[in-house]
Amino acid sequence: MTDPIVVAEGLHKSFGDTHALRGLDLSVPRGTVCGVLGPNGAGKTTAVRILATLSDPDAGHARIAGYDVVRQADKVRERIGLAGQYAAVDEKLTGRGNLRMFGRLYHLSRREAHRRADELLERFGLTDAADRPVAGYSGGMRRRLDLITCLILRPEVLFLDEPTTGLDPRSRGEIWDSVRELVADGTTVLLTTQYLDEADRLADDIAVVDHGQVIATGTPDELKATIGDRLDVVLEDPAALPAAAAVLHALAGTDPAVTDAGRLSVALPAGGFRLADIVRELDRAGVEAADVRLRRPTLDEVFLRLTDRKEHV
Amino acid sequence: MTALSSPLGRLRWTFADGLTLVGRELGRLRRQPGELVAALVFPAVMVVLFGYVFGSAIQVPGGGDYREYLMPGLFAMVTFTAAQGVMARVAADASRGVMDRFRSMPMARLAVPFGQTGADLLVGLAFLAVMVGTGLLVGWQPHRGLVPTVEAFLLMTVLRYALSWVGVYVGLAVRNEEAANALVPLFLPFTMVSNAFVPTGGMPGWLRFLADWNPVSALTAASRELFGNPGVPSGDVAWPLAHPVAAVLLWSAALLAVFVPLSLRAFMRRGR
Numbered sequence: 001m002t003d004p005i006v007v008a009e010g011l012h013k014s015f016g017d018t019h020a021l022r023g024l025d026l027s028v029p030r031g032t033v034c035g036v037l038g039p040n041g042a043g044k045t046t047a048v049r050i051l052a053t054l055s056d057p058d059a060g061h062a063r064i065a066g067y068d069v070v071r072q073a074d075k076v077r078e079r080i081g082l083a084g085q086y087a088a089v090d091e092k093l094t095g096r097g098n099l100r101m102f103g104r105l106y107h108l109s110r111r112e113a114h115r116r117a118d119e120l121l122e123r124f125g126l127t128d129a130a131d132r133p134v135a136g137y138s139g140g141m142r143r144r145l146d147l148i149t150c151l152i153l154r155p156e157v158l159f160l161d162e163p164t165t166g167l168d169p170r171s172r173g174e175i176w177d178s179v180r181e182l183v184a185d186g187t188t189v190l191l192t193t194q195y196l197d198e199a200d201r202l203a204d205d206i207a208v209v210d211h212g213q214v215i216a217t218g219t220p221d222e223l224k225a226t227i228g229d230r231l232d233v234v235l236e237d238p239a240a241l242p243a244a245a246a247v248l249h250a251l252a253g254t255d256p257a258v259t260d261a262g263r264l265s266v267a268l269p270a271g272g273f274r275l276a277d278i279v280r281e282l283d284r285a286g287v288e289a290a291d292v293r294l295r296r297p298t299l300d301e302v303f304l305r306l307t308d309r310k311e312h313v
Numbered sequence: 314m315t316a317l318s319s320p321l322g323r324l325r326w327t328f329a330d331g332l333t334l335v336g337r338e339l340g341r342l343r344r345q346p347g348e349l350v351a352a353l354v355f356p357a358v359m360v361v362l363f364g365y366v367f368g369s370a371i372q373v374p375g376g377g378d379y380r381e382y383l384m385p386g387l388f389a390m391v392t393f394t395a396a397q398g399v400m401a402r403v404a405a406d407a408s409r410g411v412m413d414r415f416r417s418m419p420m421a422r423l424a425v426p427f428g429q430t431g432a433d434l435l436v437g438l439a440f441l442a443v444m445v446g447t448g449l450l451v452g453w454q455p456h457r458g459l460v461p462t463v464e465a466f467l468l469m470t471v472l473r474y475a476l477s478w479v480g481v482y483v484g485l486a487v488r489n490e491e492a493a494n495a496l497v498p499l500f501l502p503f504t505m506v507s508n509a510f511v512p513t514g515g516m517p518g519w520l521r522f523l524a525d526w527n528p529v530s531a532l533t534a535a536s537r538e539l540f541g542n543p544g545v546p547s548g549d550v551a552w553p554l555a556h557p558v559a560a561v562l563l564w565s566a567a568l569l570a571v572f573v574p575l576s577l578r579a580f581m582r583r584g585r
Contacts, residue, residue, distance in 0.1 A: 052417045077419040088410030092341040101340070104333040105420045107326065133344055149414070 005030040005188050006051065006157055010060035013046050013212075020046040022212035023060065028205070030156075033179070033189040035203030037196065037299075039307055043212040044192040045085075048161045051190070052082045065156055081150025081158045085165060087142035088149075089134055095145050096121060096130040099152065106153050113152075120148045124178060140171025147178055158182060160191045164198060176202060196299040206299075210307045223302045228268045230301065231256075231278065234291040238262035244287045251281065267297065267305075327421035334428025335435065338402075342436070349436075352398075353443050356391050360447050363387075363510055374512050377543025384444075384453040385536035385544075386509025388469055389529050391440050395473045396480040397500050399433050403484025404493035426576050430477040437473045441466060456541030465539035468561050472532055475568035482572045485579040508554070509533045512544065525551035531560035 006028035013021040021043045028034040038044050049055040051062055053073040061068060067075040089098045096117050103113025121130045124144055134142060143163060150158055160179070164172040172195075179202055183189060193199055199206055200220050208216040208223070216223060231252070235244055238261045248256040248266045251273070256266035275294045282289050342349050360383070368379035403426075406412045415425050448454075455462040487493050506520065507513070507529035513521045524530055535557035537544050546554050553560035 049413075054413055054416055074419055077417060080417065082414065082417040084410045084413060086410040088414040090337065090341065090411065091409075092344050093337070094344070097340055097344075101333060101337050102414075102418075104336075105330055105415070105418055105424075107329075107420070153419075 003030065004028055005065050006034070006062075006190060008047065008051065008060070008062040011047065011050060011057045011062060012059040013043075013050065013055070013057050019212055021050075021057070021060075024209065024212060025214055026207055028157075028188055028190055030188055031183070031186050032204040033183055033191060033202050035199030035206045036190065036192045036209055037194075037199055037206055037303060038192075038209035040194070042209045044209055045161055046212075047209070048082075048159050048190070048192060052080055052159050053077055054082075078153065079156045081153070081155035082161070083143075083146050083150050083159070083163055084161045087134070087139075087146040089142065089145055091135045092133055094131050094133055095126055095137070095141075098134060098145065099149060102149050103152050108152070116152055120151060124148050125174075138171070140167050140174060143167060143171065143175060144178065147175065151182070154185075155187065157188045157190065160189060162192055162194065164193070164195065172198070196303055200299045208303065208306050216306050220299055223306075224297050224299065227297050227302055227305050229273065230295050230297050231266050231268055231273070232291070232293045232295065233264045233282070233289050235262040235264075236288040236290050240287045243285050244282065244289075247281050247285045247287060251278065267301075268294075323421060327424045327427065330421045330424030331428040331431055334424060335432040337428070338432030339435065349439070352394070353440065356387055356440075356444055357447055359387055359390065360384075360451055364451055367510070371511060373543050374514065375543060375545075375547070378452065380451050381453050381542045382537070382544040383510065384448040384451075385465075385540060385542055386507070386529075386533045387448075388441070388444055388465075388536055389507070389509055389532040390504045391444055392437070392469045392473045392532060393476060393500065393504050393529060394440070395433050395437055396476040396483070397497050398436070399429055399477040399480030400484040400487075400496065401480075401490070401493050403429060403481050404487050405490045407485060407488040408490045422581060423577065426478075426481045426580055429481060430474060433477040433480075434470065434474055437470065441469065453542070455539075457539065461539040461541070464558075465536045468535055468539075468558065469532065471565045472528065472561055472568075475565040475572075478572040478576055479568060481576040482579060485576060503527070504529050507533060508544070508546075512546070513554075514546075522551075525554055528553075528561070528564040530554060531557045531564060533557075535561050 004027040006026065008024055008026040011021045011024040024043065024047055026047070036044050036047065046055070050057050051064065051069060053069050053076050056070050061070070063069065064076045065079050069076050090101070093101065099117035099120060100113050103116050104110065108116060121127045126141065126145060129137060129141060134145065137145065147163065164175050167175065176198070179189060191199070191202060203220065205217065205219055206223060207214045231248065233244055233248065235241065241258065241262065244264055245256055248264055252266040252268050254266065256264040259265050273294065275292065278294065279292055282292065363383050364380045368383060371379050373379055373382045412425070416422060483496070484493060506524050507527045508524060509529055513524040513530065516524055531553040534546065534554045538557060
């Protein structure tokens with residue numbers, strides 16, 4: 001059970017002069033959600049396309065459930081679902097018509113395809129819209145239909161390439177609920193996203209990709225711990241800024257970022273800082289603070305730090 | 314469930330999946346009959362425009378009714394819409410990720426182009442039926458009996474099928490719905506530079522050459538001959554017009570020989 005179901009080793013892929021992947025390694029344990037994060041052009045989509053058998057790697061190899069994505073593509077295709085950045089369904093057919101057609105293309109019998117379509121529509125709350133053409137669906141409904149189209153064969157691995165890009169918050173919430181439900185059923189999900197809160201909420205593990213390589217992996221908490229806690233200080237009087245900055249520098253060993261007039265923020269080295277000590281230090285320097293907060297970094301901060309550091313190397 | 318491993322199983326599923334995709338296209342038409350009507354209005358407008366407006370001033374060489382002369386040209390023109398229709402649908406599937414979905418599924422990949430072209434064949438038969446009805450209404454009719462008439466419609470169907478593969482290839486090559494739509498207006502002049510509406514004899518030499526060798530002209534000439542309609546050229550004419558039936562078959566074979574392998578290769582390629 002703990003065997004990884006998705007394994008990529010040393011994937012390379014170039015398009016002309018562009019190196020989309022430069023030795024990407026990835027391993028996703030069965031039944032978990034892996035969030036692949038990275039800036040635009042980092043190689044996320046290229047990696048998903050290779051894993052979903054749409055594209056061949058120039059070097060390296062990948063296996064899904066033990067089957068090689070290049071040599072045993074048919075076996076892989078029986079075990080995966082892919083929901084891309086578009087709603088890849090037929091706009092002119094109804095929701096039900098789409099599910100029945102894809103069911104037939106998955107080689108279900110006519111009766112089985114019809115039954116599965118009804119079941120999925122019911123379960124994912126699309127029954128009311130089922131007999132309307134997809135062209136009249138909202139963005140969220142289309143994505144949901146797109147998602148359930150992948151589920152016809154109950155795939156072992158589901159690839160979601162930016163499943164909520166461009167959706168309103170409510171529709172995003174609905175997609176997230178659907179994904180959680182799938183994972184509860186045992187489906188493994190590989191999710192690429194630009195929204196870090198999405199990864200934070202859904203992913204068990206995160207792989208940060210930049211310039212075609214994985215530059216960090218871990219649970220969201222582990223990644224946050226690598227850059228330590230954040231200390232935010234809001235001053236009563238902006239004139240006290242230099243004194244406050246000196247105190248924070250002494251604590252953190254780096255210059256704090258002044259985010260706003262009278263607002264400072266600094267990353268503390270991991271472990272060992274108590275709020276009471278910090279307040280006392282500020283007090284001793286004569287700094288009057290309106291607010292002092294010690295908090296976990298957001299995944300955004302982790303991400304910016306990781307991808308930024310990479311660029312400076 | 315699936316049995317793509319054996320060659321026979323693969324063939325069977327290619328056929329079954331192709332039929333499913335034919336069903337898809339027919340389902341689309343049933344949902345949007347307006348699209349079919351719009352596509353049929355255009356040739357009907359051409360019948361009126363050419364049959365009654367321009368036709369009133371056009372003299373058919375060798376005599377005869379202009380509308381009798383015109384209808385084989387319009388049949389040919391409608392036949393050539395196959396390429397643009399299939400191109401638009403393939404490009405839409407490619408740009409909206411539907412093609413990627415098909416390719417990530419354990420289905421027979423080749424079923425997709427075969428399904429698209431097969432569906433177009435059925436659509437083409439519907440077009441042809443409406444055109445025949447329109448033709449009969451304006452006084453056109455075949456004069457040489459059942460067998461040559463059926464031969465003419467078979468020729469149209471064969472060439473239509475070959476042209477639909479051109480559509481598959483271009484649609485896969487552009488992979489972009491808007492770009493595909495931008496290509497559509499090019500089809501009209503292509504069908505006009507032919508003998509479909511006027512004899513090619515009066516055109517300047519270079520244009521006449523293009524028109525004589527245009528497959529539209531070969532199909533038009535073959536239909537006129539097989540229907541017994543006026544305008545069959547006599548004397549010293551270009552080879553495709555002197556042997557129009559052979560020319561249509563050769564054109565069809567050539568288009569299939571080039572575009573089926575190109576399309577299949579483009580479809581199977583896994584580079585991107």
